[in-house]
Amino acid sequence: MDDPVRAMARSVFPSPLASRYLVLPVDHVDTDQIMPARFLTAVGKDGFGTCLFHDWRYNAAGDPRADCVLNRPDAAGAVILVSGENFGCGSSREHAAWALVQFGFRAVICPSFADIFRQNALQNGLLPVVVPGDFHHRLVEWARNDPEARLTVDLTARTVIAPDGQVMSFSLDSFNQIRLLEGIDEIQFILRHGAEIEAFENGEPGCGVPVVYPPDPMSVF
């Protein structure tokens, strides 16, 4: 591929994606739960999957909690997580998205997401899917009755297919859809507009000059 916007991009999203799913029926799951702050002193991106939901997965002695869905023996085969509203609220730490991906998740289905987490997920090929509350409730109930129940997320059609075949569409802007399906590297995408950025910085008329440019910090320190 010659186009750096495509060549630099991360792996593409499988569509359709069919899988068993895990349910974490909690609203307002914050990023401190997904990735506790004490693990954030790492300077790399790897190794966060084992710390995912650490304090919900392990007791104080470090043993796995039997009541945590992520500790089920078959958890590793499920690449879709269903959780409650406002998923990913709180801190902007992208480590939360890295951990979910490293654990093996490719999609999270919730009634709503926090803004920064949603962005971080999309940056990492983790698809945030918003579904209506009643459909979400049914997904939760299905999994309760049948842990083997499977879902299909079809990113191409922007639909979720429930275990009984019911099809629910979800919204995702076409830029992000293409970004996930085909791979768009955002930095390369922006750099393609380098001339416009330079013109903006030079304050050419019509380029939307900021009201006031800040002073140059290096001249003061």
Add this chain to the structure above:
Amino acid sequence: MSVPRTLYRKIWDTHVVVQPPEAPAILYIDRHYVHEVTSPQAFAGLRRRGLGMRRPDRTVATADHSVPTGPLDGPTDPQAAAQVAALETNCRRHGITCFGPGHPRQGIVHVIGPELGLTLPGMTVVCGDSHTATHGAFGALAFGIGTSEVEQVLATQCLLQRPSKTCRVMIAGRRRCGVTAKDLVLALVAALGTGGGTGYVLEYAGAAVRALSMEERMTVCNMSIEAGARAGLVAPDDSTFQYLCGRPHAPQGKAWEAAVAAWRRLPSDPEAVYDRTVSLDADVVEPMITFGTTPAMGMPITGTIPDPDGVSDADIRRSLKKALDYMGLPAGRPLLGHPVDAVFIGSCTNGRFEDLAAAAAVFRGRRVASGVRALVVPGSRAVKRAAEAAGLDRVFRAAGAEWREPGCSMCLAMNGDRVPPGAWCVSTSNRNFEGRQGSGSRTLLAGPPAAAAAAVTGVVTDPRIFLEA
């Protein structure tokens, strides 16, 4: 006649570099703050791509999240120290101004930016930290970003962004005696819910907002994200200009005059349309405290902990029950008089001079109750110097509180300052999530006077009993 615009829209319009078809806008970023926790992977990304930084001169770094707040020559966690060292190395490599541990300008990123005049009205400001909303107090569009976006800004000084919806938050009336800015925003977050502001930029307006000092405005804007809003704004006014005038990075002389003239055109036009408006009456807000595990689970400090059995919505009932189980608090009972093990005064929400002065007013002539550990952590070295010049450190020490070095400290407990499992901490920070202040910690969010009142009595206490007549 041009279309009336909101403050948000004016900043947005002046920062769109280009609007590519079918894509988000490319938005120019005037100021990028960097700290040690969310940046190393972004710098590594640049290296991997073989890219340099576009505008190191628009970027300022500091070490705050993982720095120890004990004596400067005290022990440090090796991994945290390595993270700070990585920040310093990355900044040296790219020519970024960096305030490392011990630097006279070091401090919490959202405290030092404003105090140095690095955040100015009308700017776009980002940082890999959700409390970047703080800088909106100056009428700057400021929001938190993830590490991938940090990398984007390092490389291009731009972000791909779609415009947010706007919500005007009208806070009318006058705060009653003993009610702080923290109480206002805790009341607002309780009313909106932790996801109530998702997708919106909040613009705080109304008489009670105009009456706030700049430090108080920062406290309010800081917690916009606790209602889900990425950014909160206050239109710049004379208070803003007075605060900024003479700050090291604020424009000087003729440039200052020109800047103020431009800034006066920033406030929303009278006929500007918002997507939504919510109202709060400052007259009825009381000192607040949280009882649960989201910042929205708050109530007047004199109130009664809600009973899940009285809640009709099954989801809310379940959330509330889970929260109270974790917190070990009795439903249907008052919080006043409940024992407290720790008190934390500090953070980007309440770690500024006025916050420390308000806490000191309660500590003065009193002692921290036995069995309570009280930490006072200034938000920056400048705050520390100002507090010491005013003798506040002597008040804290005389009371038996710990007076520490600046940093994020016990707000997120990644530097070793931790609340023990099961212990209750009245904290002036911004989040009471499970384990936020250490595994098993139980956080009660409140303003500085309420935190200090809990420290000296050893129980949850209405701070108004300590108000001087």
